[in-house]
Amino acid sequence: MHLNKRVLVTGGAGFLGSHLCTRLADNGCEVLCVDNHFTGARRNVAPLLGRANFEFLRHDVTFPLYVEVDEIYNLACPASPIHYQHDPVQTTKTSVIGAINMLGLAKRLKAKIMQASTSEVYGDPKVHPQTEDYWGNVNPIGLRACYDEGKRCAETLFFDYYRQHGLRIKVARIFNTYGPRMHVNDGRVVSNFIIQALRGEPLTVYGEGSQTRSFCYVDDLVEGFIRLMDSGDDFIGPCNLGNPGEYSILELAEAIIEQTGSSSKIVHKPLPENDPRRRKPDISLAQEKLGWAPTTPLKEGLAKTIAYFDDVLREIGG
Numbered sequence: 165m166h167l168n169k170r171v172l173v174t175g176g177a178g179f180l181g182s183h184l185c186t187r188l189a190d191n192g193c194e195v196l197c198v199d200n201h202f203t204g205a206r207r208n209v210a211p212l213l214g215r216a217n218f219e220f221l222r223h224d225v226t227f228p229l230y231v232e233v234d235e236i237y238n239l240a241c242p243a244s245p246i247h248y249q250h251d252p253v254q255t256t257k258t259s260v261i262g263a264i265n266m267l268g269l270a271k272r273l274k275a276k277i278m279q280a281s282t283s284e285v286y287g288d289p290k291v292h293p294q295t296e297d298y299w300g301n302v303n304p305i306g307l308r309a310c311y312d313e314g315k316r317c318a319e320t321l322f323f324d325y326y327r328q329h330g331l332r333i334k335v336a337r338i339f340n341t342y343g344p345r346m347h348v349n350d351g352r353v354v355s356n357f358i359i360q361a362l363r364g365e366p367l368t369v370y371g372e373g374s375q376t377r378s379f380c381y382v383d384d385l386v387e388g389f390i391r392l393m394d395s396g397d398d399f400i401g402p403c404n405l406g407n408p409g410e411y412s413i414l415e416l417a418e419a420i421i422e423q424t425g426s427s428s429k430i431v432h433k434p435l436p437e438n439d440p441r442r443r444k445p446d447i448s449l450a451q452e453k454l455g456w457a458p459t460t461p462l463k464e465g466l467a468k469t470i471a472y473f474d475d476v477l478r479e480i481g482g
């Protein structure tokens with residue numbers, strides 16, 4: 165007889181996963197963190213390892229998993245373009261076979277399962293801001309396709325398991341999220357710019373920097389995850405989770421230079437293939453169904469993230 169909810173977090177040693185595991189453990193859940201350490205780091209979950217309600221299992225979700233839990237958050241998948249393009253076939257396998265394995269597990273256990281989907285399902289969007297009913301504009305054969313199409317197929321699988329097997333599903337479409345515990349070599353824009361600024365190196369703006377993104381602080385996102393998982397079974401999503409504040413990449417670079425007090429300059433590098441030009445979530449659905457909206461302003465979130473990378477760089481000697 166289990167008094168506390170048993171929760172599986174796949175990709176739990178990664179950036180978002182480790183924050184989610186911490187929050188769930190603090191809430192008194194029994195947390196099982198599963199990760200193959202592809203981009204996750206032991207240090208992310210190190211503070212949890214001694215806790216009685218936390219367990220780590222090294223496992224690749226492309227292989228079946230036999231455990232007993234009540235809820236599953238399926239986060240396993242590299243999220244940074246550099247990492248997911250490093251082994252694109254494995255990226256698609258992780259999203260598609262990983263989803264099949266975790267949905268199969270949820271089916272056997274009658275567990276509730278949430279998919280960490282992405283704004284990338286909208287591709288280079290022709291609808292702005294992006295609403296959940298927009299079907300997207302994705303190049304199926306481009307360099308980003310292993311991630312975008314893998315995540316789209318995972319959504320298809322979630323909805324087919326819902327229709328065919330009556331599974332209790334939740335699909336979150338996450339927009340760019342940042343914060344402490346992003347990998348130093350993550351390659352995503354916020355961590356890249358902060359590390360470059362702290363090292364006094366030039367900030368690498370791809371293209372002219374006029375492309376836009378909306379940046380959500382990690383604590384706000386984790387709150388959204390938990391509210392979505394705890395919402396009634398009739399609300400399955402897909403549900404956008406992100407911060408609607410929209411900034412050009414050049415504006416972000418300037419803000420980080422100012423906040424770090426760095427003397428770094430900006431350099432321009434070629435724009436990667438199929439880089440989306442605009443991105444901003446419409447979060448009306450999350451507001452209505454979950455009573456959720458982000459509360460951390462960019463300046464405040466950046467300050468916490470800068471402080472984190474300052475410590476990490478000191479630890480690793482710059």
Ligand code: NAD
Nearest residue numbers: 175178179180200201202203204224225239241243338341
């Ligand atoms: P991350 O790379 O830090 O974390 C992903 C984790 O999954 C890592 O710990 C990695 O080792 C693990 N993993 C990868 N392949 C695996 C496999 N086959 N088996 C087991 N574990 C595996 O990235 P993140 O930013 O924490 O993203 C977490 C999830 O959220 C991902 O599914 C990502 O697609 C999604 N997401 C994140 C963002 C964002 O801005 N952070 C935006 C949209 C979607």
Ligand code: UDP
Nearest residue numbers: 245351352353354356368369370375413439
């Ligand atoms: N970007 C940049 N410099 C960097 C890293 C990223 O200009 O050092 C740009 C990238 O081209 C994209 C945006 O920042 O337009 C966000 O990139 P990221 O990899 O963080 O996530 P994406 O939203 O593209 O998946």
